[in-house]
Amino acid sequence: MLRGFDRLFALLAASLSVQSVLAEEQAVERWGVNMPKGVTEVAQTTYELHMLIFWICVAIGALVFGVMFYSMWRHRKSKGYKAAQFHESTAVELVWTIIPTVILILMAIPATKTLYEIYDTDKADLDIMITGYQWKWKYDYIGSDVTFFSNLSTPRSQINNEQPKSPNYLLEVDEPLVVPIKKKIRFLITANDVIHAWWVPDLAVKKDAIPGFINESWTRIEEPGIYRGQCAELCGKDHGFMPIVVKAVPQEEYNAWLDGRVASAVKMRELTGKTFTFDELFAQGEKVYNSMCAACHQPNGKGVPGVFPAIAGSKIATGPLNTHLDIVIDGSQVNPAMQAFGEQLSEVDIAAVITYQRNAFGNEMGDTVQPVDILNFKNKQ
Amino acid sequence: MAHGPQTGLKRWLYTTNHKDIGTLYLWFSFAMFFLGGCMALIIRAELFEPGLQIVQPEFFNQMTTMHGLIMVFGAVMPAFVGLANWMVPMMIGAPDMALPRMNNWSFWILPFGFAMLASTLFMEGGAPNFGWTFYAPLSTEYAPPSVTFFIFSIHILGASSIMGAINIIATILNMRAPGMTLMKMPLFVWTWLITAYLLIAVMPVLAGVVTMMLMDIHFGTSFFSAAGGGDPVLFQHVFWFFGHPEVYIMILPAFGIISAIIPTFTRKPLFGYSSMVYATAAIAFLSMIVWAHHMFTVGMPIAGELFFMYATMLISVPTGVKIFNWVSTMFRGSMTFETPMLFAIAFIILFAIGGFSGLMLAIAPADFQYHDTYFVVAHFHYVLVPGAIFSITAGVYYWLPKWTGNMYNETMGKVHFWLAFIGLNLTFFPMHFVGLAGMPRRIPDYALQFADFNQMASMGAFLFGAAQVVFLFNVVRTVMGGKKATDKVWDNPEGLEWTVPSPAPYHTFSTPPVIR
Numbered sequence: 001m002l003r004g005f006d007r008l009f010a011l012l013a014a015s016l017s018v019q020s021v022l023a024e025e026q027a028v029e030r031w032g033v034n035m036p037k038g039v040t041e042v043a044q045t046t047y048e049l050h051m052l053i054f055w056i057c058v059a060i061g062a063l064v065f066g067v068m069f070y071s072m073w074r075h076r077k078s079k080g081y082k083a084a085q086f087h088e089s090t091a092v093e094l095v096w097t098i099i100p101t102v103i104l105i106l107m108a109i110p111a112t113k114t115l116y117e118i119y120d121t122d123k124a125d126l127d128i129m130i131t132g133y134q135w136k137w138k139y140d141y142i143g144s145d146v147t148f149f150s151n152l153s154t155p156r157s158q159i160n161n162e163q164p165k166s167p168n169y170l171l172e173v174d175e176p177l178v179v180p181i182k183k184k185i186r187f188l189i190t191a192n193d194v195i196h197a198w199w200v201p202d203l204a205v206k207k208d209a210i211p212g213f214i215n216e217s218w219t220r221i222e223e224p225g226i227y228r229g230q231c232a233e234l235c236g237k238d239h240g241f242m243p244i245v246v247k248a249v250p251q252e253e254y255n256a257w258l259d260g261r262v263a264s265a266v267k268m269r270e271l272t273g274k275t276f277t278f279d280e281l282f283a284q285g286e287k288v289y290n291s292m293c294a295a296c297h298q299p300n301g302k303g304v305p306g307v308f309p310a311i312a313g314s315k316i317a318t319g320p321l322n323t324h325l326d327i328v329i330d331g332s333q334v335n336p337a338m339q340a341f342g343e344q345l346s347e348v349d350i351a352a353v354i355t356y357q358r359n360a361f362g363n364e365m366g367d368t369v370q371p372v373d374i375l376n377f378k379n380k381q
Numbered sequence: 382m383a384h385g386p387q388t389g390l391k392r393w394l395y396t397t398n399h400k401d402i403g404t405l406y407l408w409f410s411f412a413m414f415f416l417g418g419c420m421a422l423i424i425r426a427e428l429f430e431p432g433l434q435i436v437q438p439e440f441f442n443q444m445t446t447m448h449g450l451i452m453v454f455g456a457v458m459p460a461f462v463g464l465a466n467w468m469v470p471m472m473i474g475a476p477d478m479a480l481p482r483m484n485n486w487s488f489w490i491l492p493f494g495f496a497m498l499a500s501t502l503f504m505e506g507g508a509p510n511f512g513w514t515f516y517a518p519l520s521t522e523y524a525p526p527s528v529t530f531f532i533f534s535i536h537i538l539g540a541s542s543i544m545g546a547i548n549i550i551a552t553i554l555n556m557r558a559p560g561m562t563l564m565k566m567p568l569f570v571w572t573w574l575i576t577a578y579l580l581i582a583v584m585p586v587l588a589g590v591v592t593m594m595l596m597d598i599h600f601g602t603s604f605f606s607a608a609g610g611g612d613p614v615l616f617q618h619v620f621w622f623f624g625h626p627e628v629y630i631m632i633l634p635a636f637g638i639i640s641a642i643i644p645t646f647t648r649k650p651l652f653g654y655s656s657m658v659y660a661t662a663a664i665a666f667l668s669m670i671v672w673a674h675h676m677f678t679v680g681m682p683i684a685g686e687l688f689f690m691y692a693t694m695l696i697s698v699p700t701g702v703k704i705f706n707w708v709s710t711m712f713r714g715s716m717t718f719e720t721p722m723l724f725a726i727a728f729i730i731l732f733a734i735g736g737f738s739g740l741m742l743a744i745a746p747a748d749f750q751y752h753d754t755y756f757v758v759a760h761f762h763y764v765l766v767p768g769a770i771f772s773i774t775a776g777v778y779y780w781l782p783k784w785t786g787n788m789y790n791e792t793m794g795k796v797h798f799w800l801a802f803i804g805l806n807l808t809f810f811p812m813h814f815v816g817l818a819g820m821p822r823r824i825p826d827y828a829l830q831f832a833d834f835n836q837m838a839s840m841g842a843f844l845f846g847a848a849q850v851v852f853l854f855n856v857v858r859t860v861m862g863g864k865k866a867t868d869k870v871w872d873n874p875e876g877l878e879w880t881v882p883s884p885a886p887y888h889t890f891s892t893p894p895v896i897r
Contacts, residue, residue, distance in 0.1 A: 032818035032830055035750055050747045057737035064708060065730060071712045072726070077648070083715035087650040096705045097698060104694045107744065112687060114746040119683045134523075159826060161432040169431060171828045194519040195613060197678060197753060201819045206749045208679045210614060211518065212607020215680035232678075232753040232821045234512045236519060237438040240824030304439060306505035307525060336522045 036201050039223050039248075043204035045114050053107060060103075121216045124186035128177070132189075132196030132209035132231065133339065135238035135295055139177050142188075146261045149344065150175045151291045152241045156299055159241075171228040174291065176245035180254035181221050189215045193339065194236060200229035200246055208233060221248040238295050272347045272371045278355065281368060285356025288349045293357075296337065301361030308337070312361035321367060324354055325377045342378060347371035385887050394489075397481035398887065399466045400784075405488050406463025407777070411853070413455030413495065414770075418846055420448040425808075425842035428835050433826055441825035442510035443502065449513025453631065454538045455495055457769045461634040462487075462545045464776050465573050467784065469549060471878040471885060472567045474558025474894045479551035487544035494537030501527035512823060514624065517605035517616040521597045528598065532591045539584045546580035549573055558877070560896035564655065567876050569637030571658050575665045576633045579626045582669070587623040590616065614679050621672035629668040631765060632732075633661060635772035636703060639725050642779050643707050645874045646722035647714025653706040660699035660706075667696045677748045686745045693743035697736065704733055717872070720794030724775035727802055728767050735763030738813065753823075756816025762809045774801075774852065781859055782866035786884030789859040793851060800848035807841025 037047050075081045129140035133149075140147045153174045157163040166172065179185055189198050191209035198217075199206040207217040221227075231242035249257070276284075290299060296308040303310035311317050316324050328350060331340035341350060351369045358365040386392045386401065396402060423444050427435045436444070466484065470477055478484050501508040506525030509515065520528060553574045557566070566574075593616075596602040603609025605616045636657075644651045651657065673681060673689040681689075707729050716722070738760040742748050751757060774797075782788050811834035816822075820831045827835065866883040881889050 033814040035817045036819070046746050046750055049744060050741070050750065053741050053744055053747065057740060061733065061737060064704060064733065068708050068711060068726075068729070071708075071714065072716060075647075075712070075714050075716055077715045077717045081713075081715050083648040084713040085649060086713075087652050087654070087710075089653075092709070093653055093656050093702065093706075097702060100698050100701050104697065108691060108694060111690065111744045111746055115683060115686060115690075118746055118749070159433055161434065165431060165829060167829065169829050170826060194523055195516055199753075199821070201750065204750055206678050206752060210607075210679065212613065213680070229819070230821050230824075234442070234516070234519065234823045236523060237442060237510070239442075240438065240821075240826050306507065307439065 038202050038204050039221055039225065039227065040203050040219050041222075042114070042118055042219070043202060045117065046204045049110055049114055052110065056103065056107065118217075121186050121218045123184065124218060125183040126180070126185045127188060128179070128185060129188045129190070130198050130209065132191035132193075132198065132235070132242075133344075134193050134236050134337065135231075135242045136292075137177075137198070137242070137244060138192075138344070141258070144258065144262060145265050146258060148175050148261075149291075150177065150245070152243055154241075156294070168228065170241065171230070171243045171245070173243055173245045176226070176247040178247045178249060178254060178257050179221065180251045181224050181248045183251070184218060184220045187217045187219070189217060193336065195233050196231050196235045196242070197233035198229075198244060199232040200227050200244055202227040202229075203246065206232055221246075224248050224250060241295070268346050268348065272375055275370055275372075276348075276351070276368075278359075278368045281352045281355040281370075282359060284349065285352035285354070286360070288345065288353040289356050289360075292341065292345065293353065301357075310361075311357050312363065314363075317357045317363050318365060321354075321358075321369070322377070324358070325369075325374070328354060329374070329378065347374040347378075350374045395485070397477075397485050399470050399478045399481070399484065400885065400887065402478075402484050402488050403463045403465075403467030404784075406459045406466060409488075409491060410456050410460035410463060410773075411856075413451050413459070415849070415853075416499075417448050417451035417456055418849065420444045420451065422842060422846055424448065425839040427825055428827070429839040430836060431827055431829055431832055436825070438825045439507060439510060442512070442823070443508040445823055446509045446512055446515075447498070447502070450498065450509075451495070452765075453513065453627070454535075455491075457631045457765070457773070458542060459491060460773045461573075461576070461631070461769075462542075462549075464569075464634065464638070464773065464780075465545075465549055468780065468878060469552055469570055469573060470556070471881065471889055472570050472876055473553065473556060473561055474877050474890050474896070475552060475556035476888060476890050476893075478548050479555055480548045483544050484548055487541045487548065490537050491541050494534045494541065497530050497537070498534040501530050504530070514620060515594075516620075517594065517597070517613055521594050521605055524598075529595065532595050535591045536588055539588045542580050543584050546577035546584075549577040550581075553577075558890070558893040558896055564658070565896060567637070568640035568651070568654070568657055568661075569634065572633045572635075572637030572640075572661050575661050576630050579630050579633070579665055579668070583623045583626045583630075586619060587627075590619040590623065593619070614676070617676050617679060618673065621675045622669075625672040625675065626665075626668045628761070628764070629664060631769045633665065635728070635768055636661060638772045638776040638779075639707065639728055641874075641876065642721050642725040642775055643710050645779075645871050646719060646725075647711050647716050648873045649710060649714040650875075651706070652709035653702070656702055657706055660702045663699040664696060667692060667699070671696065674743060674745075674748070677745050678752050690743060690745040694740065697740050697743075700736055704729060704736070719778075719871075720789070720791060720798055721775045721779035723795065723798045723802075724771045724778065727798070728771045728775065731763055731767035731771070731805070735760055735768065738763065751816065753821055754816035755812040755820045755822055758822050759809050759812035759816055762812070766805055766809065771801075777856065779871075780878070781856065782870045783878060783883050783885055785860050786866055786882075787859050787863035788866050788870075789855050789863070793855045793858075797848055797851040797855060800851065801845055804841050804843075804845030804848055808838050808845055809841075811835075811837045811841075 035047055035050055038044055127142040129142055131138040137150045150173045153172045154170050158165045189207045189209045191211045193211060196209040197206055198209055203219045205217050205219050207215045225248055227246045229244040231239060297303050297311050301311040316327055329342035332338035348371045351371045351374050354369045358367045393405060427441055504527040506527060508527055509531045511520040511524060553570055593604040597604055603611040605611050605613050640651055640657060671689055671693045674693045677686060742751055742760060778789060778794055815831045815834045820827055868882050869879050877894060
């Protein structure tokens with residue numbers, strides 16, 4: 001909780017140096033004051049709509065506040081101004097009911113048009129299923145074998161201020177969503193546990209990911225580039241650490257990437273039969289642990305008391321192997337926060353992470369779990 | 382005939398006097414305002430720069446949740462109820478509230494409700510951490526065990542609000558002085574009458590939704606779990622059917638306060654009294670049919686989006702009428718700028734800005750971009766801080782001499798105003814920018830491009846907090862003593878409350894005044 005207010009004062013003192021940490025050329029972006037214009041037609045229409053409403057509001061504001069400041073300046077008692085006593089005028093009140101209504105109708109027309117455009121998800125060239133998990137995104141390319149998770153790649157040491165922050169701090173992932181440009185891409189959006197929202201400002205796509213329901217949205221990106229966003233619905237403690245990165249590339253590059261992805265999926269399946277050494281498993285397990293488990297059980301395996309149990313010295317990680325396999329593969333019946341990782345991770349990764357958990361943080365079980373063991377366990381069920 | 386209050390603790394514990402209960406409500410609200418404010422300062426201290434410095438994300442989420450709940454249910458609503466208790470009987474020429482013993486109850490269950498809510502901070506797993514909107518299933522399947530205490534606490538707060546509302550309606554409809562027709566009532570009384578109906582309409586809905594949560598958590602139902610045949614979006618519909626009128630509950634009485642203050646300091650009658658009444662009623666009605674504009678991104682059918690968009694846009698018409706009427710009242714008046722007037726003018730300007738961003742949010746396609754960003758945080762703080770807090774502050778300064786018989790310190794009042802005004806704008810204006818630039822709300826840490834505006838906002842928040850300490854000091858000093866106030870206090874105030882001595886006697890109007 002509170003780590004002492006002396007840190008706050010140290011921070012206040014350090015605040016001036018924050019400015020110099022950031023490169024000069026980022027200055028313009030750093031002071032971003034408006035919605036991005038975006039890289040899709042919908043985003044640009046939305047931007048224009050936003051600016052239109054904004055300027056109408058500014059104009060009305062200038063008028064109303066103008067009259068107000070004028071009377072505050074002119075009609076002061078200290079200047080000897082005598083108050084008039086009028087207090088009713090049906091005509092005037094009708095005028096300022098009717099004029100705003102007309103303005104609203106004028107606003108509603110372009111808004112309705114844009115809304116129809118956003119809702120038109122028909123005739124997509126490519127369908128991608130997006131699933132929100134606490135706290136990562138899963139992408140399924142429908143019609144191919146390609147499916148993967150996308151995790152925050154900013155190291156914990158940067159978040160805890162032990163290391164300088166990278167330029168894309170908190171907006172970088174290990175596996176970006178790769179899509180082709182100039183293609184209509186339909187997103188099917190859902191969630192596995194709680195409600196999340198998938199949002200990329202440059203694409204003007206924001207849609208809630210709701211467990212048990214599938215929402216639709218679409219985009220057609222005109223320019224190649226990397227577009228960043230974040231989860232936009234409070235989804236628990238790591239809500240702020242759930243970035244989205246979309247990499248839009250030309251069609252050929254996309255095809256090549258997809259082929260590579262399919263090939264590595266095949267290779268991964270072959271690896272299931274291989275026998276690994278303890279060290280290989282332990283090293284891979286540490287990687288998997290840090291991307292999949294550390295958000296709850298903490299990087300040091302100590303958990304969060306009362307919320308997320310510890311791995312260090314836990315009954316499960318130092319007890320019978322089958323109980324451990326069961327909870328990792330099928331999740332917990334008691335605590336829904338513990339997801340079923342059987343479908344999320346490959347056999348190799350599950351074997352590795354279980355080996356790691358049983359031998360790290362002072363747990364010294366000496367177990368070596370092979371991918372085959374995982375496969376056998378799954379098949380028995 | 383003239384008997385005074387009991388002495389000591391008993392006076393406050395057993396009191397059925399509307400003035401004592403009003404005072405209790407106001408002090409309770411003030412205490413909660415400081416508690417919720419300290420939580421806001423923890424949030425702003427953490428957001429002073431990127432990275433995790435002061436608190437961990439779990440505790441950050443608890444702070445955002447508790448800050449919201451305490452400010453809504455602990456600070457703003459009880460303050461308005463306190464003002465109603467003090468002023469409504471005096472404004473309509475009644476000797477007291479219609480149901481004085483229930484009045485005592487509706488106050489005294491509040492501290493217990495909040496003690497229960499605050500106690501969750503010390504429970505294993507921590508306090509509620511799912512935001513003040515507590516969307517299921519985060520608040521049901523994935524919530525800390527303390528959620529059960531949170532649910533009971535909400536039930537208690539709701540019961541208190543409903544009792545308070547019944548009392549106000551009964552008082553206004555039955556106890557007006559002879560000759561005071563409905564269309565002669567002060568606007569503060571009118572706005573509270575309408576607010577009380579809103580409360581009775583929607584507080585049971587909140588009680589219903591938390592009961593459904595309780596059933597899901599402990600009794601095996603699945604209202605909000607798709608796996609059991611329920612619907613997580615159902616929660617949002619029920620919640621916002623309460624939640625949207627709720628935000629109007631927190632603003633309508635403010636309209637009444639401002640409509641009392643502006644004419645006093647412009648020395649000119651309020652412009653368009655009857656259209657003010659109709660506009661208030663129209664806003665209350667519209668507030669009940671626009672709830673789903675909080676849910677534009679849940680995936681509603683387009684017909685639903687369009688209906689809620691149009692209905693929401695329509696609210697700006699009656700709200701505009703109110704603003705135009707206040708400005709017309711000021712136009713060709715003879716203005717002076719005492720502290721209540723300064724707060725009232727700031728209310729009009731800043732509330733209008735909050736209204737503009739509200740209109741922008743109503744435009745569904747643009748809302749897809751604004752939704753759940755700091756733009757929304759900026760919007761509702763511009764509506765609630767100047768709207769509710771500034772109007773309450775203005776009301777306190779305006780009526781304090783009548784309550785205590787002493788004048789507050791004008792210089793200190795002006796210092797309070799300017800510090801609060803600058804602090805508020807410094808805190809919340811930059812939030813529009815970071816929101817538009819892409820910063821989601823409710824995140825404990827953020828990307829580097831949002832750093833500068835967040836730093837500004839945090840400094841503004843501490844300034845705003847410091848301003849309130851000046852306020853506290855000024856109020857305590859005035860209660861203790863000071864320059865004696867006249868009966869009329871201000872130059873040309875309107876209303877029955879100014880016909881009685883300052884301080885107002887413990888029992889007013891034992892013979893009803895006659896209104897011509």
